Amino acid sequence: MSLSVTAIKISLLLASNKNSTYKDFDFCMSNSSTIDRELIALKRKLESAIDSKTITDDQLKHQHQLFTDFIIKLSQTCKGIDISLDNKLAKLRTLFNKSADIEQIEVLTNDISHSLQNFSLKNDNDIRQLQHEFLTAGGALQKINGLPSDLRRKLRTLLKDNQESKDALTQYVPLLTQLLSFYQATLKKGNITDQANVPISTSIIPATNTQPVTDLRVIRRFSEFLDKINVSQKYQTKLRKIRAELKENMPNEQLLDSFLAAFDLLSHDLLQQRNSAKVFLSTLSEALTTVQTAVGKTLHVHQKHKQQHQQLNQQLQGQLRELSSGLEQANSLVDIKVDINSKLKAIAATIEQKSHFETEQQGELEHKLIDMQSKVNDLEQQSKNFEQRIKEQHAKSLQDALTKLYNRAAFDEHFAREIVRCQHNRTPLALVVADLDNFKRINDTYGHTAGDKTLQVIANTFKKYLEDISFIARYGGEEFVVIFTDQDKTSLLNALNSLREKVEKLPFKFKNNKVSMTFSAGVTFVKQEDNVHIAFERADTALYQAKANGKNQVIYLE
Numbered sequence: 001m002s003l004s005v006t007a008i009k010i011s012l013l014l015a016s017n018k019n020s021t022y023k024d025f026d027f028c029m030s031n032s033s034t035i036d037r038e039l040i041a042l043k044r045k046l047e048s049a050i051d052s053k054t055i056t057d058d059q060l061k062h063q064h065q066l067f068t069d070f071i072i073k074l075s076q077t078c079k080g081i082d083i084s085l086d087n088k089l090a091k092l093r094t095l096f097n098k099s100a101d102i103e104q105i106e107v108l109t110n111d112i113s114h115s116l117q118n119f120s121l122k123n124d125n126d127i128r129q130l131q132h133e134f135l136t137a138g139g140a141l142q143k144i145n146g147l148p149s150d151l152r153r154k155l156r157t158l159l160k161d162n163q164e165s166k167d168a169l170t171q172y173v174p175l176l177t178q179l180l181s182f183y184q185a186t187l188k189k190g191n192i193t194d195q196a197n198v199p200i201s202t203s204i205i206p207a208t209n210t211q212p213v214t215d216l217r218v219i220r221r222f223s224e225f226l227d228k229i230n231v232s233q234k235y236q237t238k239l240r241k242i243r244a245e246l247k248e249n250m251p252n253e254q255l256l257d258s259f260l261a262a263f264d265l266l267s268h269d270l271l272q273q274r275n276s277a278k279v280f281l282s283t284l285s286e287a288l289t290t291v292q293t294a295v296g297k298t299l300h301v302h303q304k305h306k307q308q309h310q311q312l313n314q315q316l317q318g319q320l321r322e323l324s325s326g327l328e329q330a331n332s333l334v335d336i337k338v339d340i341n342s343k344l345k346a347i348a349a350t351i352e353q354k355s356h357f358e359t360e361q362q363g364e365l366e367h368k369l370i371d372m373q374s375k376v377n378d379l380e381q382q383s384k385n386f387e388q389r390i391k392e393q394h395a396k397s398l399q400d401a402l403t404k405l406y407n408r409a410a411f412d413e414h415f416a417r418e419i420v421r422c423q424h425n426r427t428p429l430a431l432v433v434a435d436l437d438n439f440k441r442i443n444d445t446y447g448h449t450a451g452d453k454t455l456q457v458i459a460n461t462f463k464k465y466l467e468d469i470s471f472i473a474r475y476g477g478e479e480f481v482v483i484f485t486d487q488d489k490t491s492l493l494n495a496l497n498s499l500r501e502k503v504e505k506l507p508f509k510f511k512n513n514k515v516s517m518t519f520s521a522g523v524t525f526v527k528q529e530d531n532v533h534i535a536f537e538r539a540d541t542a543l544y545q546a547k548a549n550g551k552n553q554v555i556y557l558e
């Protein structure tokens with residue numbers, strides 16, 4: 001037994017020395033066959049132990065590499081989230097590279113795992129908080145007047161997804177953040193009114209001036225926003241310049257400058273409008289004062305003339321009285337003649353004075369009247385100009401600048417009025433919500449200008465075929481709304497399907513590529529119990545169905 005132990009020790013020694021051979025050992029022990037067998041068996045065991053150690057070593061090395069890779073990836077993912085976690089992961093990487101003690105690694109790994117659990121909990125809370133803020137902000141955004149329909153739709157989907165899953169939220173947070181930051185900027189300009197008055201949480205709005213703009217959509221939204229602004233003639237060129245200078249990948253600071261320039265322009269325009277109204281009012285009040293003075297003066301002159309008239313009349317009466325008393329008192333015909341002569345002269349002078357006075361008075365009055373007339377004419381002209389300007393501004397505020405169709409505000413006003421009328425008279429009123437199919441593709445492939453042109457051509461086609469029988473408006477983005485009064489269902493669907501075919505056949509050509517455009521539409525009739533929102537929602541749902549069914553179709557919902 002002690003011999004076998006010695007043999008094992010020797011064989012281990014030999015195994016560790018690769019230059020030695022087993023032959024020498026065999027030679028020494030050749031006289032013992034039992035020992036020989038034992039040694040051979042041991043040799044095999046040793047060889048297989050060496051083999052399996054190599055395999056284990058390789059496996060260990062591979063696992064070590066995998067773990068190191070994992071730690072590196074984890075570090076990259078967690079980078080910047082939590083500084084202490086970052087530090088711990090860096091320390092772990094160093095320990096691994098130094099092949100440090102396994103116990104040391106284990107302690108740190110446990111610590112990191114604990115940190116990650118805490119981080120995950122915190123993240124969950126953050127997301128829940130974000131979810132809450134998102135719902136509040138999204139609700140507020142939905143109530144914004146003039147929100148383009150594609151944004152409204154995206155927002156609705158976002159809100160719905162957000163209520164159902166927080167993963168969807170995480171996925172959409174960047175999009176939302178951009179939307180919110182853009183709208184916050186535009187809201188501040190006061191061009192879009194936030195009816196809800198709910199403040200949009202700032203915690204999910206990035207500091208836009210510190211982050212580079214990488215998303216083209218913000219620029220596009222802004223450019224669409226600029227398209228919709230109606231400013232006075234004087235500022236239109238400047239506005240067009242701001243819009244023309246918007247370009248892909250422009251630095252955030254430059255975009256902010258554009259926001260500011262647009263804001264500046266709007267406030268100037270507003271101020272000018274206010275000033276021109278002020279000028280008109282002060283001119284009006286000035287003119288009124290002049291007229292009032294003129295009227296007062298005329299009255300005064302009239303009064304003065306009346307007195308002078310009375311005086312002259314009295315004078316004449318007195319002279320006539322004197323004439324008759326002179327006749328009564330006269331002694332001779334000669335006396336009478338002399339007396340009458342002198343009195344008639346006096347009367348003639350008075351009459352002449354009277355007629356002179358009357359001509360003068362007539363002239364003065366005429367002059368005053370002409371003066372007054374011209375002042376009133378001026379005033380009338382100014383009022384007409386002002387009225388015309390107000391009319392033009394009102395018309396402009398109801399018109400979509402790009403397509404020259406009615407805009408969303410005009411639609412809201414018209415639809416609300418028509419609903420009341422049709423419910424009162426019990427006459428048919430239909431609402432159509434139409435949306436271009438795959439319009440984004442045009443913008444993305446051929447550029448925004450091609451997109452704009454497409455919108456104009458399609459708007460003109462809507463006008464050409466529907467204007468006589470309906471009220472057409474651009475609801476926003478690539479969405480149109482049409483209101484039909486006194487149309488039955490069959491003729492309405494025929495008109496829409498015929499328009500759909502006309503649009504499909506429009507020969508669009510961009511960069512030598514023939515492109516066909518289509519639209520989907522949802523239609524509904526307004527019911528007695530409907531309000532604006534319910535009717536719109538139903539038409540919009542029909543539109544969704546048309547999109548979901550494969551687009552380029554009209555869906556009617558009862």
Ligand SMILES: Nc1nc2c(ncn2[C@@H]2O[C@H](COP(=O)(O)OP(=O)(O)OP(=O)(O)O)[C@@H](O)[C@H]2O)c(=O)[nH]1
Nearest residue numbers: 150220224436437438439440443448451452477478
């Ligand atoms: N050129 C241009 N593009 C606009 C205007 N308003 C909205 N858009 C673009 O219209 C596109 C709408 O895209 P989506 O909402 O994805 O709709 P879509 O591509 O038509 O897809 P479907 O509606 O599902 O058929 C976006 O790219 C907007 O930027 C505009 O005034 N001019």
